[in-house]
Amino acid sequence: MKLNMLIDDSAVVIDEFLPNDLLKQLADYKYIPNKASHSNWNSTLFGLTDSPTKKSESYSACLNEVFVNEGLAEVKIFKGKKEEYFKDDIFKRLFNILQTCPFYPFPKDNYYFLMGMYKYQQYSGINWHDDGESSLNFTIYIHPHWHKNWGGEILIEQKDSHPLAIGSDPNRLVCIKNFVQHKVSLTATPTPRHTIQCRLKLINPNVITDEMIREDVRAWSKDILEPINKTLKKPRCPYAGQAWKDNKVRIEIRQKDKPYQEQLDEHLKNLDFAKTDILLFCDPHSKYSEDKAVETAGLYNEKYNKDNIYFLGHHPNVHGNSTLRYSMILVQNFTDLVKASDKLEKTGFYTHFKADFYSHTVKRRKEIYNKFFKKN
Numbered sequence: 001m002k003l004n005m006l007i008d009d010s011a012v013v014i015d016e017f018l019p020n021d022l023l024k025q026l027a028d029y030k031y032i033p034n035k036a037s038h039s040n041w042n043s044t045l046f047g048l049t050d051s052p053t054k055k056s057e058s059y060s061a062c063l064n065e066v067f068v069n070e071g072l073a074e075v076k077i078f079k080g081k082k083e084e085y086f087k088d089d090i091f092k093r094l095f096n097i098l099q100t101c102p103f104y105p106f107p108k109d110n111y112y113f114l115m116g117m118y119k120y121q122q123y124s125g126i127n128w129h130d131d132g133e134s135s136l137n138f139t140i141y142i143h144p145h146w147h148k149n150w151g152g153e154i155l156i157e158q159k160d161s162h163p164l165a166i167g168s169d170p171n172r173l174v175c176i177k178n179f180v181q182h183k184v185s186l187t188a189t190p191t192p193r194h195t196i197q198c199r200l201k202l203i204n205p206n207v208i209t210d211e212m213i214r215e216d217v218r219a220w221s222k223d224i225l226e227p228i229n230k231t232l233k234k235p236r237c238p239y240a241g242q243a244w245k246d247n248k249v250r251i252e253i254r255q256k257d258k259p260y261q262e263q264l265d266e267h268l269k270n271l272d273f274a275k276t277d278i279l280l281f282c283d284p285h286s287k288y289s290e291d292k293a294v295e296t297a298g299l300y301n302e303k304y305n306k307d308n309i310y311f312l313g314h315h316p317n318v319h320g321n322s323t324l325r326y327s328m329i330l331v332q333n334f335t336d337l338v339k340a341s342d343k344l345e346k347t348g349f350y351t352h353f354k355a356d357f358y359s360h361t362v363k364r365r366k367e368i369y370n371k372f373f374k375k376n
């Protein structure tokens with residue numbers, strides 16, 4: 001591994017990056033392109049429109065196709081919890097080399113990493129753009145040979161000078177920081193410009209995105225509600241798995257700028273129980289306790305039980321493995337819920353629960369239901 005150059009605080013070029021055996025394995029791997037990227041003619045490649053790309057809008061600026069094989073590796077580590085997938089051991093080896101390279105800062109925690117393969121056909125290139133939110137973007141050239149007149153150079157914007165051109169030398173790594181403008185100039189040869197492309201995105205541990213909550217809720221159901229419980233000899237929630245399968249779980253997340261009640265009321269207005277078994281309203285903005293979530297659900301029950309809607313307050317991080325803090329209100333059709341609960345009761349399901357859970361939740365719920373809906 002040889003450090004070739006550091007460009008301002010923007011990019012790093014390293015030569016002889018990989019051991020030869022790994023380089024060859026990466027080049028010979030049978031990639032299955034799952035996408036043809038940037039396949040449309042885009043005249044901005046020749047500057048014919050006056051929108052030199054500030055953002056990635058004219059990213060798709062190729063004369064020819066770039067074949068892409070995405071999903072070769074995916075690593076997410078958030079607050080010490082690691083999830084990783086490698087399509088093959090060679091990608092794991094490459095990831096380990098990238099991670100331990102001393103010439104750029106690779107974080108230890110709170111990031112999301114993706115790896116893909118790009119194969120540029122003749123006359124392909126990418127216009128000026130930056131990689132937006134990606135914190136570090138890696139290109140590794142895995143073709144065995146590249147002539148300097150074959151094009152495909154990466155041009156990188158420099159602070160006080162003209163752009164710098166980096167040739168596509170085999171076994172070179174180019175690492176570019178986020179928000180640094182760069183482009184790939186046209187390739188001029190039928191030999192494909194063959195690269196491994198990786199993106200590393202930092203996750204701010206203090207910011208909880210909607211996507212993170214959605215994933216967390218799904219994981220909570222998968223890990224806590226759906227597996228067979230030894231004592232119950234059934235899943236904790238025997239209906240959860242099917243509801244996800246039928247696509248009948250709706251997750252809504254409270255947005256910061258509007259009051260809680262206004263948003264939940266809005267979702268209730270267009271809640272159709274023919275399409276939705278359960279609505280999960282998650283709130284990452286008010287950091288209250290589970291008791292408070294239960295209390296809020298109680299207030300909603302008082303208001304909406306008569307309309308055949310039942311609410312349950314919950315905090316996934318109290319009982320689950322979640323590292324995120326948010327509260328959750330589960331909204332279900334009252335009749336469906338009571339019917340399902342009656343069915344479970346007949347099987348002796350609730351005998352395994354604590355007596356106060358049965359009397360405070362199951363029995364009480366049934367009493368309220370009967371008060372509103374049981375015909376005498």
Ligand SMILES: [Fe+2]
Pocket residue numbers: 129130131137182
């Ligand atoms: Fe890029």
